[in-house]
Amino acid sequence: MHFLEAQNISYKINDRNILRSITFDIGFGELVKISGRNGSGKTTLLKIIIGLTKQTKGSLKRNSKEKICFLGHKSGLKNYLTVRENLLIQGLKIDSLNLGLLEKLNLKRHIDNSVGTLSFGQQKKLSLIRILNAKERIIILDEPFVGLDEESKNVLREFMNSIKKENRSLIFTSHIDLEDSYREIKIDE
């Protein structure tokens, strides 16, 4: 069953067409990449999917009341808190699982440093820990690979594969080609 059915979605702002008649549906167990050039409307489409923006034309039907785990361009991290405290306010425990993730992402030695002292890439990795812990069946990520080093990209790829196996769904935007198997929604045309 599809949890999301989009019919002829269009979005227009100040007489400028951002999205033109996009139709797709997404079911559980699917890995869906929304691709397109810079400024093609990938983030806008994600915002329409999560309900933050209303399409100007077309219909979007959600057949599931499942909660959504979302990570946009902004990390949701607090610069004045340490890595440990940021995990805490995201509802995460500092247990062996998360310590392992911090180790894998080379962040463990920064656990008591304030996030403001971390680089963009390190902050991006830290924001991904919430996603890697997500229990929600629907996960939506906006440009998750931007700013990540190869090791961290591999951690994210592993996670993406596990999503498929667990019959959950992940929708993400990217303008880079990935080797992994996913369904692609192109919005350039």
Place this chain on the structure above:
Amino acid sequence: MNRNLLFIEGFKLFKRSRAWIGPVLVFLLIIISFPLTLDVNSDNPPQIYLSFIWISTLLVTMLGTELIFSEDFEDGTLEQYAVNDRLIEIVFYKILVHWVLIGIPLAFVAFLFILSLNISIYISSIALLCLVISNLIFINFFSLGNALSLKKGSILGLLITIPFLIPVLIVLGKITTSTLFGLSLVGYLSLLVGVMILVASFIPFIISFILRTHLE
């Protein structure tokens, strides 16, 4: 009540100590300096001090709520809550922790100040009660102002909301007069509590709607 969210909001404000200690210190400075500007030999009626307390609390509360939503808006936290329709919860908890960490401490500082002026404990206690109630009203309205002007700087929204608080100041003035002349306070206090309940019940919904439009 989601205790986890309440704890998170409380923790965030507590760790941003400047945001809650700052307003309390500013208030302390104002109330310490105010008596210095008056003639020490003259018999200043308590009404002057109480009116001064109401106005300065109003302004300091405005200062204390300045960043109530902007930080979470800038870093994407509000977006994450909005996705699962949890904005109303977060607005409610933010207002609550601002009241607990800023509104109530301000009321107690004012209470101690009034006591130090040899004003009776009865009048001081009434003032404390009024401040605890009115500060929740002030915080709700200033949060609304901040939500309105989230992308445009905070002054505009605050200027819009201050006129809504003038009736509250008038009621506080009436309570002061009634207390000093030994008249019944029940009517005015009931009115203040009623306004507090109305404001605290409805304004968070308006704020969450405004925040959602900012996130579109």
